[in-house]
Amino acid sequence: MKHAITILIMLLVLKLSAQSQINVTIIGTAHSFKKEYQPLQSFNEVQSFIKELSPDMICIEAIPTYDTASLKEIWPNTMRKADQLRDTLENITSDSEQVIVGAQYYSAYDFWNAYYHWFQAKQTEDSLRYFSKYFKDQSSSEFGLMVFPAAQKLGITHLYGIDFRDGEDEFMAANNKVLKKLFFSFKWKPLRVYLKTQKQYKKAEKAGELIEFINGAAFQDSFSALIDDLPKRLPKLEEAKFVKAYWHHRNEVMAERIIQTAQANDAQNVLLTVGSAHVTHIKQFLEKEGHQVTTYGQILNIKNQ
Known part of the structure; x- marks a missing residue:
């Protein structure tokens, strides 16, 4: 009985270890x-x-949105634009849901998820207004060339920032x-x-x-x-x-x-x-x-x- 309990505990530990491994x-x-x-x-x-x-x-x-110190050091001007956009967020209308979702991300300082959704948006005259003022061109970056297209094909809706600056x-x-x-x-x-x-x-x-x-x-x-x-x-x-x-x-x-x-x-x-x-x-x-x-x-x- 004692040996059986020991084996059971060992198996449980191994299972938990496997589950926690990434x-x-x-x-x-x-x-x-x-x-x-x-x-x-x-x-x-x-x-x-x-x-x-x-x-x-x-x-x-x-940079993730919770790391405000890094955001302020690297993207102070972009944060000011986000604050301006947040003030007009309720008035945004678009035939593309991706434009609206992107604007919500941007106003929350989640800039690359905003760029990701705007990357997917239909290029209508309405959406281009937001692209020209807020969108940072990703056509020559790893995001526009690899990450965004692949994530879109997989149906992924959110990317997770992990940087520290x-x-x-x-x-x-x-x-x-x-x-x-x-x-x-x-x-x-x-x-x-x-x-x-x-x-x-x-x-x-x-x-x-x-x-x-x-x-x-x-x-x-x-x-x-x-x-x-x-x-x-x-x-x-x-x-x-x-x-x-x-x-x-x-x-x-x-x-x-x-x-x-x-x-x-x-x-x-x-x-x-x-x-x-x-x-x-x-x-x-x-x-x-x-x-x-x-x-x-x-x-x-x-x-x-």
């Missing part, structure tokens, strides 16, 4: 794609992959100081690695292989290594320590928000689209917390075998 698939992206090279890139393949994956939810690199101004100031210090103190190796990576990036874009390049472990890991190596390269510069600490903190917060959002929505199969430079650290944190992570780069490697 399967996260990460697609690394650029935030802008040059229009002249867009027809060459594998955007359709990414859309097809997302459709086949059929995630329970899609998390994106956008509070303290971004201080981070950018410290980052600029680090770059200057690296240059004037002749710390050439990290600069050479950075410049080499940028050259490879441009070459891949021209060849129509940018998605594949930025999802490769070599690109993602080299950027992470550059950040992690800064305090060793510049041991006396406090800004170098701050840049590394802030970068890790931002990625950790994003990972925590993925977990919290998935658990709150009872989602086990999650897709994350995020700037490629974030992939390595977010993956490490999620795995440390016991979750299963697969990168798009790993998927491509399996397909190419």
Whole structure:
């Protein structure tokens, strides 16, 4: 009897553990794609992959509405526009429900869900009034080229922002100081690695292989290594320590928000689209917390075998 109870408890623990584990698939992206090279890139393949994956939810690199500190730091002018729109929300009429839903999202500071619904809206004369004043063009971003079309095909109505940007101004100031210090103190190796990576990036874009390049472990890991190596390269510069600490903190917060959002929505199969430079650290944190992570780069490697 005692052994039976022990086995029952063990099975219960294993079941609860399986239920709490989240399967996260990460697609690394650029935030802008040059229009002249867009027809060459594998955007359709990414859309097809997302459709086949059929995630329970899609998390994106956008600031959630509850993070007002980040919103105020990054989007103060957009927030003012949202406040103006909110004052006229009751008077909005449109033959497209997506226009109205988008306006409601926008007025609540949920800008990328607003853009998503406006992306789906019928381009009528009535809707174009809102597009011209509030809509941020997504035709060259990862959203307009991959995320929005795929989510629309899946019938997904809401995207979940998980970004964290509070303290971004201080981070950018410290980052600029680090770059200057690296240059004037002749710390050439990290600069050479950075410049080499940028050259490879441009070459891949021209060849129509940018998605594949930025999802490769070599690109993602080299950027992470550059950040992690800064305090060793510049041991006396406090800004170098701050840049590394802030970068890790931002990625950790994003990972925590993925977990919290998935658990709150009872989602086990999650897709994350995020700037490629974030992939390595977010993956490490999620795995440390016991979750299963697969990168798009790993998927491509399996397909190419």
